[in-house]
Structures are given as C-alpha cells and as structure tokens.
Amino acid sequence: MFLRMVLGALTRQKKKLLMMACAMALGISLATAMLNVMLDVGDKINQELKTYGANIIVTPRGASFLADLYGVEDGAGVSDKYLSEAELPNLKTIFWAFNIVDFTPYLDASVSVNGHEEKVPLLGAWFAKHLDIPTGEAVDTGIINMKSWWDIRGSWLKDDDESGVMAGSIFAGKQGIKTGDKLTIFARDNSGKVQTAFLTVRSVFHSGDKEDEGLLAPLALVQGLTGLEGKVRRVEVSALTTPENDLSRRASQNPRSLSRQDWEIWYCTAYVSAIAYQIEEALTDARAKAILQVAESEGKILQKTRLLMLLLTFLSLACSALAISNLVTANVLERSVEIGLLKALGATNASISFALLTEMLIATGIGGVVGYGTGLGLASIIGHSVFGSAVSAKALVIPIAALLVLLVTIGGSLPALRMLLRLRPAEVLHGRQ
Amino acid sequence: MNILELKDVSMLYGQVMALQNISLSVASGEWVAIMGASGSGKTTLMNIVGCMNKATRGTVTLDGENISRLDGRDLTAIRRDKIGLIFQQFHLISYLTAVENVMIAQYYHSMADEQETLRALKRVGLTHRAGHLPRQLSGGEQQRLCIARALINYPRLILADEPTGNLDESNQNTVLDIFHQLHAEGSTIIVVTHSPEVAAHAQRVVSLEFGRLVSDVPAQRFH
Numbered sequence: 001m002f003l004r005m006v007l008g009a010l011t012r013q014k015k016k017l018l019m020m021a022c023a024m025a026l027g028i029s030l031a032t033a034m035l036n037v038m039l040d041v042g043d044k045i046n047q048e049l050k051t052y053g054a055n056i057i058v059t060p061r062g063a064s065f066l067a068d069l070y071g072v073e074d075g076a077g078v079s080d081k082y083l084s085e086a087e088l089p090n091l092k093t094i095f096w097a098f099n100i101v102d103f104t105p106y107l108d109a110s111v112s113v114n115g116h117e118e119k120v121p122l123l124g125a126w127f128a129k130h131l132d133i134p135t136g137e138a139v140d141t142g143i144i145n146m147k148s149w150w151d152i153r154g155s156w157l158k159d160d161d162e163s164g165v166m167a168g169s170i171f172a173g174k175q176g177i178k179t180g181d182k183l184t185i186f187a188r189d190n191s192g193k194v195q196t197a198f199l200t201v202r203s204v205f206h207s208g209d210k211e212d213e214g215l216l217a218p219l220a221l222v223q224g225l226t227g228l229e230g231k232v233r234r235v236e237v238s239a240l241t242t243p244e245n246d247l248s249r250r251a252s253q254n255p256r257s258l259s260r261q262d263w264e265i266w267y268c269t270a271y272v273s274a275i276a277y278q279i280e281e282a283l284t285d286a287r288a289k290a291i292l293q294v295a296e297s298e299g300k301i302l303q304k305t306r307l308l309m310l311l312l313t314f315l316s317l318a319c320s321a322l323a324i325s326n327l328v329t330a331n332v333l334e335r336s337v338e339i340g341l342l343k344a345l346g347a348t349n350a351s352i353s354f355a356l357l358t359e360m361l362i363a364t365g366i367g368g369v370v371g372y373g374t375g376l377g378l379a380s381i382i383g384h385s386v387f388g389s390a391v392s393a394k395a396l397v398i399p400i401a402a403l404l405v406l407l408v409t410i411g412g413s414l415p416a417l418r419m420l421l422r423l424r425p426a427e428v429l430h431g432r433q
Numbered sequence: 434m435n436i437l438e439l440k441d442v443s444m445l446y447g448q449v450m451a452l453q454n455i456s457l458s459v460a461s462g463e464w465v466a467i468m469g470a471s472g473s474g475k476t477t478l479m480n481i482v483g484c485m486n487k488a489t490r491g492t493v494t495l496d497g498e499n500i501s502r503l504d505g506r507d508l509t510a511i512r513r514d515k516i517g518l519i520f521q522q523f524h525l526i527s528y529l530t531a532v533e534n535v536m537i538a539q540y541y542h543s544m545a546d547e548q549e550t551l552r553a554l555k556r557v558g559l560t561h562r563a564g565h566l567p568r569q570l571s572g573g574e575q576q577r578l579c580i581a582r583a584l585i586n587y588p589r590l591i592l593a594d595e596p597t598g599n600l601d602e603s604n605q606n607t608v609l610d611i612f613h614q615l616h617a618e619g620s621t622i623i624v625v626t627h628s629p630e631v632a633a634h635a636q637r638v639v640s641l642e643f644g645r646l647v648s649d650v651p652a653q654r655f656h
C-alpha cells in the first residue's frame with residue numbers, strides 16, 4: 001500500500017518532481033565535478049604548479065649561492081667558477097630523471113646599450129633547446145616551458161637566433177624600446193676586450209620579476225659575447241617532488257648521517273633533497289639547492305584552489321537545497337488537504353513525513369544519478385581544458401554524492417516538514433469555501 | 434448504553450464563542466441529525482466529537498473514555514480506531530484509485546486488505562468502479578466511496594458533515610439508503626445537515642443556534 005501510494009504520488013506529479021530532480025542534478029553535477037577534480041587532479045594541479053618555476057637551483061661549487069640567487073652582480077668577476085653546458089643532458093640520466101620536468105641554464109652579462117653609460121643585465125638562457133640524452137631519448141627544454149606564465153608581446157626566441165634579443169618590460173618602458181628596434185650592445189669579454197653586437201628586439205616580455213629590468217637572449221649568443229663558450233653560471237631545475245618529512249629533513253642536513261637502510265629509502269624517494277643530491281652526482285663540481293619557498297607557496301596555492309572548489313561545491317549544493325526547499329514547500333501547501341485527510345484517517349506525522357521524504361528521495365535520487373553522470377563529463381572537460389589530462393572517476397565520490405543527495409533533500413525539506421507537522425486536519429478539511 | 438456523552442462543552446476561538454455549554458448524549462445505534470444556521474457551531478461540534486479538536490471547557494466521553502483532556506497522538510489513535518469521517522467535499526486522494534482510497538484508511542489503521550476493500554465497495558455499489566480515479570467518478574459515486582472509506586475499519590461512530598450538501602436528489606437518496614442500511618445493522622450515525630428532508634430520516638434532531646443547543650426532539654415531531 002505504501003508503495004502504491006508513493007508510486008501514485010510520483011506519477012501524478014511528474015512535472016514537479018522532475019523540477020526537483022533537475023535542481024538536484026545541477027547541484028550534484030557541480031559537486032561531483034569539483035570533488036573528482038579535487039581528488040584526482042590534486043596531483044595534476046601540483047604538477048601544473050611545479051612547472052610554474054624552478055624548485056632546485058644548481059650553481060658551481062664554491063660560488064656564492066646568494067650572489068647567484070639574488071643577482072648581486074658586479075661585473076663578470078664575482079666568481080670565475082662555471083658549470084659545463086655539455087654535462088647538462090646528464091640531468092636526464094639520474095635515478096629520478098622522469099621527475100625532472102624542465103631545466104634551463106643561465107649565463108649573465110652586464111652590457112651597455114646604444115652607448116648609454118648605465119649597465120643593463122643581459123641574461124642568456126635556453127628557450128626550447130633540443131637535447132639528445134645519453135640514454136637515447138631526446139627532450140626539448142628551456143624557459144619557454146619553465147616560465148609559461150610570462151606575458152610575451154611578440155614571440156619567444158629560437159635557441160639558434162644569432163641576432164635576436166627580448167627586452168624586459170621595465171627596461172623597454174624606460175628606454176622606449178619596442179619590438180623591431182635595433183640595439184647596439186657593448187660587452188666586455190673575460191679577457192677584458194670590448195665586444196659589440198647588433199641585435200634586433202624580437203619581443204617585449206613581462207615576467208613580474210627582476211628579469212623585466214634587462215635583456216634576454218639565447219645562451220649561445222651571451223656565451224659568444226662574453227667569451228665563455230660552453231659555460232653556464234647556474235641551472236634552474238623544475239622537478240616533481242614528494243613532500244618533505246623527517247627523514248628527508250635529516251638527509252638534507254647531511255645524507256651521510258643516515259643508516260644504510262634509511263639512506264636507500266631516501267635516495268629512492270623523490271624528495272627534493274634526494275633529487276638535488278643526485279644532480280650533484282651527475283654534474284662536476286655542482287651544488288644543487290632546493291628552493292623551499294617556491295614549493296611552499298605552491299602548496300598554498302593548491303590549498304587555496306581546493307578551498308575555492310569546496311566553496312563552489314558548497315554554494316551549488318546550497319542553491320539546490322534552496323530550490324528544492326521552495327518546490328517541496330509549494331508541494332506541501334498544494335497538498336495540505338490531502339495531508340489533512342491522511343491525518344484524519346489516523347496517519348501519524350512520522351508516517352506522512354516518511355512517505356513525503358521517500359517520494360522526494362526517489363526524485364532527487366534520480367536527479368543525483370543524472371547529476372553524477374553530468375558531473376563526470378564536466379570533470380573530464382575541466383581536466384582536459386585546464387590540466388590537459390583526463391580525470392578518472394574516483395569511487396569515493398559516489399558515496400559522498402549519495403550522502404550529499406540525502407543531506408540536501410532532508411535539509412531542503414525541513415521547512416516543508418515543519419509545515420506538515422503543524423497542519424491541523426480540522427482546519428483544512430472543513431475549509432470555508 | 435451511551436456511546437457519546439458531552440457535558441457543558443464550550444469552544445472558544447479567540448473572542449468567538451463557537452459552542453456554549455453543550456450537553457448531549459447519543460446512545461449506541463442511534464441516528465442523530467444536527468441542524469442549525471450557518472456559523473451556529475455544527476462543524477465545531479463535529480470536530481470535537483471526531484477528535485480533531487479539543488474543547489476549551491467541558492468533558493467529552495467517547496465509548497467510555499474521557500477524551501477531553503487528550504492530545505495529538507492519543508486523539509489520532511482514538512480517531513483512527515473509533516471514528517468514521519464523511520465530509521461534504523469528499524476529500525478523496527486524486528492520484529489513488531477508488532480501491533486504493535479505501536485501502537489507505539485500512540493501511541493507517543492496521544493492514545491493507547484488498548479483498549475486504551472490494552467487499553466494502555460492493556456494499557456501496559462501486560465494484561465496477563474500483564480501478565477508477567476520483568475525477569472519473571460522479572459526485573454521488575465519490576460520496577459513496579467516502580462512505581466505504583469511513584466504514585472500512587468498523588468504527589463505533591460515523592460522523593458525516595453535510596454528506597449530501599453537494600449531491601442532487603437521486604444521489605442524496607442513494608446515500609440515505611446506505612445510512613438506513615448501516616443504521617439497521619446497528620451503527621451509530623451523527624449527520625450534520627441543512628436539509629430538513631435529510632434530518633427527517635434520523636431518529637433525533639438536535640438544533641444549534643449561536644453555539645447553544647436549542648432543541649433536541651424526535652424526528653417525527655421535528656416535522
């Protein structure tokens with residue numbers, strides 16, 4: 001009888017229940033998409049963020065780390081220690097080679113432009129350098145990948161461009177330089193001779209960082225100007241890493257202090273310290289240092305993105321609950337005589353509420369299933385368009401979505417249920433018409 | 434034995450005195466008609482007797498039990514077990530078929546039993562309409578269906594508020610015939626009506642005026 005009643009009610013009010021199902025489908029689809037993205041793409045966001053900058057800096061052993069990191073430049077003579085460009089492909093041969101997403105070497109020079117007194121930093125780097133790795137693979141790596149957020153008016157340089165240069169936005173603004181301008185560059189090479197180069201500005205870039213104050217050119221060009229062929233001053237490496245823990249912190253202080261077993265665990269885990277250690281092994285006289293702040297702020301961005309997604313999920317569900325609440329309240333109002341009659345016939349509040357909730361849960365449950373399907377589609381669209389990879393459906397989302405349907409339905413029904421409880425049969429059944 | 438006993442029952446709606454010191458007894462098996470102008474308190478009285486409302490003052494004894502101090506759940510239980518209600522506006526559930534509309538009363542009372550329900554429909558002459566929805570039935574058929582619903586749980590007392598108010602003469606007579614049949618079988622019936630013709634079928638006619646009981650006479654004398 002209960003079933004016949006619920007089924008009767010369902011078939012008679014298809015339209016309203018369809019609307020409820022739609023309201024639920026909307027909320028659940030967003031929630032499913034966000035939850036799936038959150039659970040599955042956590043790693044992907046992480047990866048996306050990693051490529052947002054280097055997390056390991058490699059400098060020659062003996063050179064001042066601070067000087068390199070903060071660019072305390074004073075002519076070319078701060079340090080005469082360099083890394084060898086020819087060794088760089090070794091980075092892709094270390095144990096964690098696959099975790100090394102990108103890297104680029106840098107060589108800086110101080111030059112004067114168009115005869116002005118003022119010295120301007122000129123930075124040489126790889127753009128998208130093609131490398132043949134000793135293992136037989138090939139990669140293209142450089143700052144085009146590593147600085148993907150830079151704003152370029154024009155195009156990136158080619159690594160073999162012998163007369164092209166990119167101007168930083170601050171420098172370009174100060175000197176009134178624009179794309180296509182020709183610059184005459186004077187630089188002093190390592191033997192003290194003045195070298196001249198005639199370069200064309202191919203584009204203006206904005207990095208939001210100190211590079212904006214100078215010029216950017218292919219590494220080979222800067223090496224030629226300074227007479228430092230085959231040499232680089234530092235290498236920025238972007239690597240995927242495992243979050244630090246006790247073991248990795250102990251290791252980063254002194255890897256030799258670990259027991260043999262711990263050392264093996266550490267070496268075979270993608271801790272940033274382990275990767276740095278392996279980089280030092282791969283390059284002669286190199287010192288690799290993790291930049292912790294970057295990793296930390298990445299974590300913060302990830303957390304904030306998660307928070308935003310949670311907020312979106314919550315808001316969309318709140319909207320569903322409101323819509324459902326309106327629909328049920330209207331429904332109960334419309335059916336007040338029927339409810340009064342059931343009460344007059346001896347139905348308890350509990351049994352009527354139960355019947356109403358069952359009716360609604362069937363509708364919202366269908367909506368939830370539809371919403372879940374839509375949400376998966378949405379998640380994969382988000383995955384492809386934002387992260388460029390598929391999002392696999394997480395089984396964990398199903399019970400969460402089911403729970404959400406239940407909570408939203410019950411939550412949305414509360415005002416209607418309150419009305420239902422207060423409804424007195426005597427008042428509706430002898431309505432003064 | 435009296436199935437219903439009211440003593441000094443009063444009902445106040447804010448400032449409105451809907452009933453004033455009503456005392457009334459109804460014997461088991463009796464058929465009583467209640468008459469009175471609109472607003473005289475007939476429905477108010479039925480609601481109190483039918484356990485749908487609580488009197489402000491006075492005592493109501495139904496089937497030997499004092500119900501005047503009972504609340505919500507207990508009143509619901511007594512209404513379910515002892516009262517059969519028939520309304521002027523039928524109040525059938527639109528999405529349930531005739532047979533289901535009767536079964537629902539059984540369901541909330543004890544257990545739905547389709548065979549018994551079909552027998553009840555046969556009594557009111559609706560066997561051929563069992564599978565129809567209320568809107569597919571005529572007014573008379575709908576009221577007969579309501580009677581079947583009111584009877585299904587063998588109530589001690591049948592309360593009908595203007596059962597023929599929405600019916601034409603031939604349907605009114607069909608309903609009255611069923612009441613006669615029930616009366617003959619020993620049911621206690623209280624009918625609220627505006628129509629002297631309907632009231633004349635009862636044994637006793639009770640008249641209300643402005644919430645007071647003004648006369649209580651055998652039906653013959655009422656004519």
Ligand SMILES: Nc1ncnc2c1ncn2[C@@H]1O[C@H](COP(=O)(O)OP(=O)(O)OP(=O)(O)O)[C@@H](O)[C@H]1O
Pocket residue numbers: 427446447449450451469470471472473474475476477478
């Ligand atoms: N819920 C209520 N709140 C306030 N006043 C009410 C309420 N119910 C009834 N009344 C008042 O009580 C009085 C008696 O009403 P009742 O419905 O019992 O009359 P009635 O005899 O059934 O009239 P009718 O023949 O029109 O159905 C009326 O004055 C009515 O306005």
Ligand SMILES: [Mg+2]
Pocket residue numbers: 430475476477594
């Ligand atoms: Mg009335």
